[in-house]
Amino acid sequence: MKFAYNKDAQVLNGLNCEISAGEKIAILGHNGAGKTTFFNVVAGLLKGYEGSVKLDNTELSRMSRVEMARKLALVPQKHEPLFPFLTRDFILMGRYSSIGLFGNPDARDLEIVETAARETGADRFLDRPYNALSGGEMQLALIARSLAQESDVLILDEPSTHLDFRNRFIVMDLVRQISETRKITLLMSLHDPNDVVQFADRVVVMHGGAIVADGKPYEIINEKLLADYFGIRARAISNPEGALFFKALEAID
């Protein structure tokens, strides 16, 4: 699949990637590598791509937005709504593709919202305005809203960017658990190779609009990859269980 915003700016240069149900995939790449464009294409927001993107054997460009929303849910990096909707109403918006025109949820929709809130811990602040939540709580509410969509795939756009150390772990760990219990496919863009190693079971490394590496994180990510594609000289630290941690030492050109 290829994508260009205009003739002179080819952003995605022939990606070829197959994702199986239930995988937890991290997309790793520096800023401008094409991650966001890739997500936008996969999510059906950019339709003028070359080649083919299929979801359950259906070409994306042929699917309606409602059909897509039932299969794919996106957790944005951050969302600041203009209006102070109650968190409960905010999560209910995840049911848009089912509730339809007039916004009258039935008992099942409300039950789904309750369940999603319970699973994410958002049930603690359902009756507070979304705007008044802390950064970590907002992220939980966003995840709950995505769960309310009851989709098969969850796309997370840099889910931990705006969070502190503790909330980052809470959110990432929650997403991993949800993926395992609900059998949801995870597609998340991450910046930190250490998060990739800890939370993903497959990593796709993007560089210059193409995929340069694809496989299990602990096999793919190494000191050479970080030097070649991220301009970082790093040292890999491993413990007896084989877990890896990368300590960045120096930026290189």
Add this chain to the structure above:
Amino acid sequence: MRRAMQYLLYSVILLLLVYFSLNLGNFHIPPQQVFSILLAKVTGGPLPETGRYEDVVLLSLRLPRIIMAILVGASLGVAGAVSQGIFRNPLVSPFILGVSSGASFGAGVAIVFFSHIPHAMDFLASLGGLVAVVAAFLIARHPGGFTPRLSLVLAGVIISSFFTSMVGILKYLADTESQLPALTFWMMGSFSAIDWNSLNPVIYVIPVCLLLMIIFSWQLNILSLGDREAAFLGMETEKWKTFFLFLVVISVGAGVARCGVIGWVGLVIPHIARAISGPNHRDVLPLSAFLGAGFLLIADNIARAATSGDVPVGIITALIGTPFFVYFLRRREATIWS
């Protein structure tokens, strides 16, 4: 149930306001006569013996004017709330896409060049408003087939300023004895020339548009999240944006073509509505309709009763609207918008 009770309460308040407004005016009619004339009209019985022109003043002058003020006020309130939701901006008014300046230009052309042709004013003002909005849309439209909101706002500013300068040319050309005052007066907005004839077709157009916007108001909650988010939740954002903006332009344009440009209602009323009902558009839109109707009716009462002449109502709405807006900006904005 809770909503039904609220609407009932608002309706009663509005009806009381209408009755009060009917009693108001330079031509004094005793309240009991107002009541008996109305009762006779509603029941179809014979009009009470009043001897003078009480029934004419009441039924042919005051009543159509009050109905028009209610319709236009409701449309401006709702259109303002819808515009602010769509553009995600609290400073947006329903005139944002240039409908008022386009209509002003159309009205100006009618006053300066076609004053001898009946209905030229209505036709050209409507046409001007429509042309302005379509032009704004065409300017803002991205080759990829979508219309970013910021581009729309900017296109609206460009179109407005273009038509404002065209109105300037018309003012320059206009005859200073008759045409220039007429144009200036029209641009300040007034209900003084309203009779039963001028209510047609506004009396159908505005209620239909308002009803459609209110029925589908939940869509605005989603739309107000932003295009990307709304699309991910399954919304066809372009279709809904076009649907709502079309209704905004038609309902506001219908009023502007008849009564001129009445500012501030569409900007201030949605803020008050949100402060009362919370952010859900299913509550905000109906409340904005009631508040807009009531506000404009009161403003028009002041316009026709405060002085012996007939002050353009646009001046009154601006005089009330500006301090109100300052108050809301300072007292409520911190919690409502941030």
